[in-house]
Amino acid sequence: xxxxxxxxxxxxxxxxxxxxxxxxxxxxxxxxxxxxxxxxxxxxxxxxxxxxxxxxxxxxxxxxxxxxxxxxxxxxxxxxxxxxxxxxxxxxxxxxxxxxxxxxxxxxxxxxxxxxxxxxxxxxxxxxxxxxxxxxxxxxxxxxxxxxxxxxxxxxxxxxxxxxxxxxxxxxxxxxxxxxxxxxxxxxxxxxxxxxxxxxxxxxxxxxxxxxxxxxxxxxxxxxxxxxxxxxxxxxxxxxxxxxxxxxxxxxxxxxxxxxxxxxxxxxxxxxxxxxxxxxxxxxxxxxxxxxxxxxxxxxxxxxxxxxxxxxxxxxxxxxxxxxxxxxxxxxxxxxxxxxxxxxxxxxxxxxxxxxxxxxxxxxxxxxxxxxxxxxxxxxxxxxxxxxxxxxxxxxxxxxxxxxxxxxxxxxxxxxxxxxxxxxxxxxxxxxxxxxxxxxxxxxxxxxxxxxxxxxxxxxxxxxxxxxxxxxxxxxxxxxxxxxxxxxxxxxxxxxxxxxxxxxxxxxxxxxxxxxxxxxxxxxxxxxxxxxxxxxxxxxxxxxxxxxxxxxxxxxxxxxxxxxxxxxxxxxxxxxxxxxxxxxxxxxxxxxxxxxxxxxxxxxxxxxxxxxxxxxxxxxxxxxxxxxxxxxxxxxxxxxxxxxxxxxxxxxxxxxxxxxxxxxxxxxxxxxxxxxxxxxxxxxxxxxxxxxxxxxxxxxxxxxxxxxxxxxxxxxxxxxxxxxxx
Amino acid sequence: xxxxxxxxxxxxxxxxxxxxxxxxxxxxxxxxxxxxxxxxxxxxxxxxxxxxxxxxxxxxxxxxxxxxxxxxxxxxxxxxxxxxxxxxxxxxxxxxxxxxx
Numbered sequence: 156x157x158x159x160x161x162x163x164x165x166x167x168x169x170x171x172x173x174x175x176x177x178x179x180x181x182x183x184x185x186x187x188x189x190x191x192x193x194x195x196x197x198x199x200x201x202x203x204x205x206x207x208x209x210x211x212x213x214x215x216x217x218x219x220x221x222x223x224x225x226x227x228x229x230x231x232x233x234x235x236x237x238x239x240x241x242x243x244x245x246x247x248x249x250x251x252x253x254x255x256x257x258x259x260x261x262x263x264x265x266x267x268x269x270x271x272x273x274x275x276x277x278x279x280x281x282x283x284x285x286x287x288x289x290x291x292x293x294x295x296x297x298x299x300x301x302x303x304x305x306x307x308x309x310x311x312x313x314x315x316x317x318x319x320x321x322x323x324x325x326x327x328x329x330x331x332x333x334x335x336x337x338x339x340x341x342x343x344x345x346x347x348x349x350x351x352x353x354x355x356x357x358x359x360x361x362x363x364x365x366x367x368x369x370x371x372x373x374x375x376x377x378x379x380x381x382x383x384x385x386x387x388x389x390x391x392x393x394x395x396x397x398x399x400x401x402x403x404x405x406x407x408x409x410x411x412x413x414x415x416x417x418x419x420x421x422x423x424x425x426x427x428x429x430x431x432x433x434x435x436x437x438x439x440x441x442x443x444x445x446x447x448x449x450x451x452x453x454x455x456x457x458x459x460x461x462x463x464x465x466x467x468x469x470x471x472x473x474x475x476x477x478x479x480x481x482x483x484x485x486x487x488x489x490x491x492x493x494x495x496x497x498x499x500x501x502x503x504x505x506x507x508x509x510x511x512x513x514x515x516x517x518x519x520x521x522x523x524x525x526x527x528x529x530x531x532x533x534x535x536x537x538x539x540x541x542x543x544x545x546x547x548x549x550x551x552x553x554x555x556x557x558x559x560x561x562x563x564x565x566x567x568x569x570x571x572x573x574x575x576x577x578x579x580x581x582x583x584x585x586x587x588x589x590x591x592x593x594x595x596x597x598x599x600x601x602x603x604x605x606x607x608x609x610x611x612x613x614x615x616x617x618x619x620x621x622x623x624x625x626x627x628x629x630x631x632x633x634x635x636x637x638x639x640x641x642x643x644x645x646x647x648x649x650x651x652x653x654x655x656x657x658x659x660x661x662x663x664x665x666x667x668x669x670x671x672x673x674x675x676x677x678x679x680x681x682x683x684x685x686x687x688x689x690x691x692x693x694x695x696x697x698x699x700x701x702x703x704x705x706x707x708x709x710x711x712x713x714x715x716x717x718x719x720x721x722x723x724x725x726x727x728x729x730x731x732x733x734x735x736x737x738x739x740x741x742x743x744x745x746x747x748x749x750x751x752x753x754x755x756x757x758x759x760x761x762x763x764x765x766x767x768x769x770x771x772x773x774x775x776x777x778x779x780x781x782x783x784x785x786x787x788x789x790x791x792x793x794x795x796x797x798x799x800x801x802x803x804x805x806x807x808x809x810x811x812x813x814x815x816x817x818x819x820x821x822x823x824x825x826x827x828x829x830x831x832x833x834x835x836x837x838x839x840x841x842x843x844x845x846x847x848x849x850x851x852x853x854x855x856x857x858x859x860x861x862x863x864x865x866x867x868x869x870x871x872x873x874x875x876x877x878x879x880x881x
Numbered sequence: 882x883x884x885x886x887x888x889x890x891x892x893x894x895x896x897x898x899x900x901x902x903x904x905x906x907x908x909x910x911x912x913x914x915x916x917x918x919x920x921x922x923x924x925x926x927x928x929x930x931x932x933x934x935x936x937x938x939x940x941x942x943x944x945x946x947x948x949x950x951x952x953x954x955x956x957x958x959x960x961x962x963x964x965x966x967x968x969x970x971x972x973x974x975x976x977x978x979x980x981x982x
Contacts, residue, residue: 851982852982853982854982855980855981855982856978856981856982857977857978857979857980857981857982858974858975858977858978858981859974859977860904860905860906860913860974860975863904863905864905867901867905
């Protein structure tokens with residue numbers, strides 16, 4: 156099965172090509188063309204509705220007869236991927252690779268750079284420089300493809316129902332398949348460059364799908380924003396790749412990590428910079444401070460896209476990359492410190508913003524940023540397994556939450572403002588129950604998925620010790636614990652405002668509320684089920700409970716020279732930590748319940764009134780977007796543009812103009828020289844010859860008799876001379 | 882008075898000079914041709930005179946060759962005459978000066 160690994164990304168690629176071609180051939184211009192109406196656009200942008208009536212203004216449309224074919228190709232290709240992915244996981248789990256090996260399939264040599272002449276960095280290793288297109292199957296990539304394909308498959312199924320009325324149906328499925336392909340290339344890549352290809356591929360799909368409703372200005376802008384912010388991160392990432400190539404002379408994961416682990420002292424001094432560069436890339440892709448701003452805006456895309464790309468899979472690529480490079484990061488303690496601080500700060504920062512948002516998807520978006528912060532915090536303190544564990548459980552419950560929010564939006568025909576919801580629990584029961592389960596999971600309620608993974612992170616942070624700053628570990632732990640409370644609070648605020656209480660919209664709207672079709676509710680139920688049981692692969696304390704730790708342990712290569720192995724926390728301490736996190740979560744849940752479900756939001760209103768400055772700052776997301784706009788877009792962009800224009804005019808133009816002047820002067824001299832000296836010489840020769848031939852041409856009379864006379868005279872002269880001077 | 886080789890040579894010289902002068906001064910192409918013929922015959926006379934004087938038949942053989950060549954020369958000359966006349970409607974050699982520099 157492991158040799159058929161290349162089929163896993165191949166199926167979605169084929170699906171993309173088939174769907175894309177079919178859409179391109181089958182799509183026809185819409186009967187009702189979108190009329191350009193700036194006011195309408197603005198109104199839509201202000202109300203923040205992205206689902207309004209997505210099918211009313213489409214440019215092209217999918218041929219209705221092709222719709223089922225599109226679904227069949229789109230879902231079918233991913234289903235095949237799931238099959239082969241699980242086959243591969245079987246190999247890693249209990250099959251031929253169960254002993255912790257890895258399997259690399261080289262498809263072909265992609266870039267051959269010849270023989271390595273410089274052997275300064277890797278002594279005794281005149282390696283060939285090359286990059287292969289190769290897939291790597293080990294426990295980490297197996298875990299990733301498992302949930303990527305499976306959650307991806309559920310979301311594809313969900314999309315059939317959710318996008319059912321959309322005229323760009325075929326385009327949507329083509330993009331979604333392309334995304335699956337890129338994501339699988341990303342996680343299966345066996346070297347940094349191929350990883351980067353997948354990395355850029357998912358970035359492209361993210362851009363395409365955020366701007367899916369491209370005729371809406373805010374969606375198109377959000378797509379561009381995501382793309383540009385990601386470029387900043389990617390710049391750092393590729394610098395990191397250059398650094399790795401310079402250090403190791405290869406980009407292959409196996410070789411790089413093995414070399415680094417074998418001779419840490421040789422590389423450790425340089426790795427801090429390399430790891431920080433890599434982490435900049437991770438910050439961009441995984442929406443960490445300061446590059447997180449694109450993710451909340453990315454909610455302009457269709458909701459299943461938010462679930463798949465901007466919650467479950469793509470945004471965890473940064474965490475995956477850091478976990479993949481754990482050997483390098485462990486050799487760079489300063490970089491680890493940065494990762495931990497950024498992660499912890501992002502978790503807290505995004506959670507506070509999430510407290511005051513009123514758009515159901517925005518709350519979930521900030522929650523995602525916050526949870527990603529958790530994962531980086533885990534990686535930063537060296538708990539890579541806990542980080543990946545949280546990546547997996549987060550994929551389950553956050554996908555469930557997003558799909559649930561999509562179902563709510565679907566039920567309310569596009570309404571996203573939670574202030575206009577309420578009391579939906581009784582009307583859309585399946586959505587409500589699954590949403591509630593996922594909320595309990597993310598809030599850290601005991602014995603659900605989120606509890607185990609979040610607890611693993613909190614325990615690891617509590618145990619963490621930074622030699623650079625001894626107080627930092629406990630500070631981060633306190634921040635993470637407080638964030639857990641905030642998470643529980645804002646999630647239950649969301650549930651209270653959406654599903655509990657009474658409906659706050661109009662009667663007419665209330666009559667239209669309906670449960671979503673089966674294709675949407677079944678994935679919800681499956682994901683809710685996984686949100687319950689997903690955590691049981693990493694049960695702490697119980698002997699043999701930490702299956703995921705055992706599964707992922709092969710990726711944590713032991714370093715030569717040996718770092719002190721993190722000692723196991725005492726059972727009592729672990730229980731205490733659990734009790735603390737449960738207590739905090741309970742406080743958050745109860746506060747949210749009493750303030751919003753029982754108290755009609757009276758207490759929060761009074762708090763907001765008491766500290767208007769704080770409330771406004773949180774409500775407006777700390778004005779970070781405005782700050783970036785003022786400093787980078789207006790300041791550096793436009794101010795810099797003016798500066799550059801002045802520079803251009805005075806220095807560049809000056810240089811160009813003076814060069815032009817010099818050239819003209821020189822050309823004048825050259826032309827004079829040409830005219831008088833060169834031409835003079837040529838003409839002089841010609842004139843001389845002309846003067847000469849004027850004499851001789853007289854001899855050429857053309858009369859034969861003259862010639863004969865000359866001949867005779869000449870003969871006479873010769874004979875006379877002969878006779879005389881004999 | 883006995884006829885000696887000197888007489889022959891003087892006659893031959895006079896004939897050649899007349900012919901050469903004719904070639905140089907006459908305007909009519911036909912006359913020029915005839916003058917050339919005269920020069921050739923003067924040479925023939927010279928050859929035969931010496932042949933007789935030296936009792937060597939080579940000179941006479943050579944004279945026969947010259948006559949033969951003269952016949953060819955006359956044929957080509959006449960062909961040129963006709964060609965020239967057709968082109969220029971004249972036989973004046975002074976007008977045939979296309980090669981003038």
